[in-house]
Amino acid sequence: MKLHAPEAILPTLTATIAVVSLAFWLATGPPKGLEPRTPGRDGTIDAAGQTDRPEPGQPIAGPGTASDISGRWPGFLGPNRDSIATDGPKLARSWPEEGPPVLWSIDVAEGYAGAAISDGRVYVLDYDKQAQADTLRCLSLDDGREIWRNSYPVVVAFHHGMTRTVPVIVEDHVITMGPRCHLACWDAATGRSHWLIDLERDFGTRVPEWYTGQCPLVDQDRLIVAPCGTALLMAIDYRTGDVIWQTPNPRGWNMTHVSVVPMEFQGRRTYVYCASGGVVGVAADDGSLLWESTAWKEINATSPSPVALPDDRLFLSRGYGSGALMLQLVETESGIRAQTVFELKPKQFSSEQQTPIYRDGHLFGIRKVGAKTMVCMDLDGHQVWDSGSDRFGLGPYMFADDLLLILDDDGTLTVAEATPAGYKRLARHSVLPGGHDAWGPMAMAAGRLILRDMTRMVCIDLKAKP
Template sequence: MILIVAGIVAGVFLLVWWRNSSNNLHIERRNALPGEFVDPTAVLSQVDAPVKIGEKFQKFDGVPSKLDGAWPCFRGANHDNIVSTPLLLSEHWDEKGLPVRWSVNLGEGYAGPVILNGCVYLLDYDDKEDADSLRCFSLDNGKEIWRRWYHVHVKRNHGMSRTVPAVTDRHVITIGPRCHVMCTDARNGEFKWGIDLEKEWGASVPMWYTGQCPLVDGNQVIIGVGGKALLIGVDCETGKVLWQTPNEKKWKMSHSSVLPMSIAGRKMYVYCSIGGITGVSAEKDDIGKIVWETGEWNHQVVAPAPVSLGDGRIFMTSGYGVGSAMFKVVNSAGNFFVTKLYDLDKKIFACEQHTPIFYKGYLFSVLPADAGPVRKQAVCLNPDGKVAWTSGSSERFGLGPFMVINDKLIILEDNGMLTMAKATEQGYVKLAQSKVLDGKESWAPMAFANGFLLLRDYETMRCLDLRKVDEK
């Protein structure tokens, strides 16, 4: 028993040492499995060099596609992971599977793509160069057009890459695993500016690295810091910090992303940090001011973003045994108040990595592995907290992404199996299923534009053609 306890104490000590040293030490990397603990007493090869964000550039022979359609940021242009398109989608995936338009190799990880003006952008990690690498591909054929990159050492910890960029006609903005923010010209990859959130703003890199995706609103990008400031607004062109939200409670950066909402007629940015949830004014007169906050949702690991139900209700969920909660924000004579309406157990509704979808009055998600008999099942929830349906023991999924396209729920399993089901509260009805990826851990958010679905596994990204034959 003493040996067991001693072993646990030693393990905890080594883990703390490993995390605290990650910003200063370069540890010789070996081919460990994702998530495997690598001995922190391994030979130290060098001290981390200063990170020069955006220092390197490379041009390739790819050219932008003339195809239209856009998926410009995390969860799409409307921030809801819902697509409505006049295109008819194929619902009959034969034994040959869905047509693959193109496929490209990537570094290890879960970074998701965005699409705009015929280009696909993805923040990759180049293991050979020890570098965050923003790569621009053609939507036509997957040929690389350019890449902008910088050296930064990242230890393998369930892969390296994590996040989804934000792109406009002029700018692409990324957040790297160790909280380096970079802005480039979307057209040619020209470097604009960079911010090291850890060194410049006192942010703490979350466990497993940051999963936060940048939010662009007009001419500024909004970033959850959780250090010297809770949020900052940065000019997309110059990199100048336009405003900052005080962080008097010293809440920390989570894996969650800032999302815009309109509550009781007031525009705001809502962010779930480690400490609680905050609504920050997005109005010109008092932008950056805290409008409301609550510490009743305070968990050490929160990846899903807040979900607005459009009437002041905000739904929060997480994995790791947490479950879910519904909050209500009200405006009383100009003062905003927030109350928690209810909690839900992890066996009723939760999601470990991805954000639930609120569609036609119901919430859709995939339950985590610790949800008991309903583990890994798709689930539909009435906002009053009652489950409408689960997909059943024969229809289980995993940690992969999901989205809604034209009343269809699209779910990607860890092993690359893609499923189409009806997005309705009436019950789970599977329409089609096909193996579309060959690798493991297909966890990255998907992107959809012009009938093409972009998805990836641990080391490969593919572009699938979801259109019916007569639409091509």
Template sequence: MRFIQLSLLIIVCLTVPCQGGDWPQIMGPYRNGHAAASESLAAEWPSGGPNLKWQRPAGSGFAGVAVFQNVAILFHRIEDEEIVEALKADTGEVLWKHQSPVSYKGTFNPNDGPIAVPLIYKNRVYVFGIAGHLQCLDFKTGKQIWSRQTHKDFQVGEGYFGVGSTPLIIKDKLLVNVGGKRQNAGIVAFSLDQGRTLWQTMPDDASYSSPISAYLNGSFVALFITRLHLAGIDPENGNILFQFPFGKRGPTVNGANPVQVGRHIFATASYGVGGFWGEVKVNSTSEIWRNEQPMSSQYTTPIEYDGALIGIDGRQDVGPARLVCFDPATRKVLWAEENYGYATLIEADNKLLLMKTDGTLVMATASKEEYKELGRAQVLNSTTRALPALSNGLLFVRDTKSLKCLILNNSGESPVTPDKSSSN
């Protein structure tokens, strides 16, 4: 059973409409790491790894691409400009380009490019730059429709690594992890048409976690992880429906997205924070457990599979990191691959695609019974933090040097010969 929650499918239909094979937002069509049911992957790869469809240079930043109707949106930085580019997904041809100035300089990390994945919705593209520049662009032309300088508007500091949370759309509102704690604007709702402030709530700094939409007790709830809380927000008015302490002060980061499993919520972070498992009932919420075991993930969001959670336990920067599958209700580890290395995950066609930060792509069976590897290939040559995207059998992966499009379906297409000028 690929999903145990029909509610997730309902949420997608009402919030981010997409066609089979689209990947219009962070972590895919359902915002949970699962690809569309129509995706079909080859059972094995050629001896040299997946065939390369095309590749091109990319600037700085860790933002993965979003894909809609055979158009891939790349968000990166070159010199002193943040650049949004629309590319034909099957060829890499540039359809349009939008540029805006940026002066952010990395402090704790040398990265100075955007981290938040673009969001595509109803012929518009929403991007959230590393210095808080929130923009709405026309999907067909790249023309700017509106923009907000959220750091200036809500008195937000730069944070450890700049902005890293992808906005969420519920009905007619763009919900953003802004971090304007001085103005009770930790979370802000903007109108989709003009970018007007509709409401603001919570005196919290921002995190690097992206919010999700959950259907709980008969209504839609926006689940946010801020700097210090896991909160359920009423998207209509910003009322805080429930909140739990989550995170620590000091040099820590909340990076993984919350995960809904039925009426339960899971959250995870490293830095001594650990995992959290709670339950949301009609008239009450409760914390069931909180512990560093079995999962304390620095920024990888685990994937729910048949009631279990599969993801990375550990950190990229200091290690070790293991791949682990566990039952969140009991905390029982079902299987684990020790010293696996850090990675981000996609589930498609009952297979796991794991993009490791050392540039290795791995394919394995999606199972809570065992880990079975099906393929492994070195596809990038430098540190790879950007989330991969899968659309109609094409996998988009990038580091800070290049964006590559790999063929993972059964099309039988032969590899292209890459242009030497665009290779790593």
């Protein structure tokens, strides 16, 4: 009698069981009560975040009215995109025990989207989870009540927050960049939609991990963005949405969380961007590529924008085990070359979220590694001082009325005197009690400071008492 080895019988038995099981499943149908997967609800998102091209709706009016208070913070990092308030009243150098007055507070979707301010209105690109829509909210600077809102549908799943960008205001237009790279233009007074461009669909943009943090730039009467798809950079007529020029992207570099930065070089206006594979400079007039450097490639994520400095220098920094790099542009016979001046190790300086500030011939920023202190450096990368026992997190900071304002991760606000001569804390208070991940960029107008944590946005009166 011929015996079959077990390993010879197993394949036949397995195949028989599979055929019987398939027949049973086809006869009985799938289990009852299953629901189709909605992209994003389970933490995954399809290639475009939705099935149909998004169409903005009609504005919905609210009870708020525009304030008579003057002052502007028209976009990311302020009027000059340098985190320095150039006008406004005197600010208080000390606070009562209860802290500075909180004028209003609103709930916002999880994220880090900051505010822009103009004509007594506050604009924030929020997310309506119930409607599954990016939603531009226009609020009264007086009391935070909503004047209007408008939106377009897009699925955004929670992924270390959802919102990340700051609108830019130019004339009577508000321009926004959504988490999934929807570029939209709205009427500042009414909320009516002018146009919408889906960079992912129309220009092959790859949405960065944790969504985009790129804030739109308006410069020389044009909207400048970095799609990093079929085009590396792009200039757009912000009134119509028409493309004016595109910079080729032959290397296929992808978008990071960085925003485009203007820079003058040898009397020529240029734009600098840190893409995934390196740093580029393009001409403002026609978008032609002037120079590129692979000395600064993305590692995990790059969030701080380049800082343009005198003598044709650029300061670059990030976290995730990286430090900082100083580049200098040099004119050569073959074109412009970006040469490395020096590098800093993470323990010397690294900034994971915020863009350092250039002021008084020095750089100010929070060093992530170690004690997380505020440091002042000269332009050769040497530390002048640090804040000692005053330690901070990944939150924003800015200068106003010669004071340095710093927001910690948990919503604690510090006001200090900070010059190249030294650092001196003047006051500190928890303005967002119980807060966490308070990383969104600040905005200030007329002595009113708008800041946020993961789920709340507040307006604080920092004006000095008469």
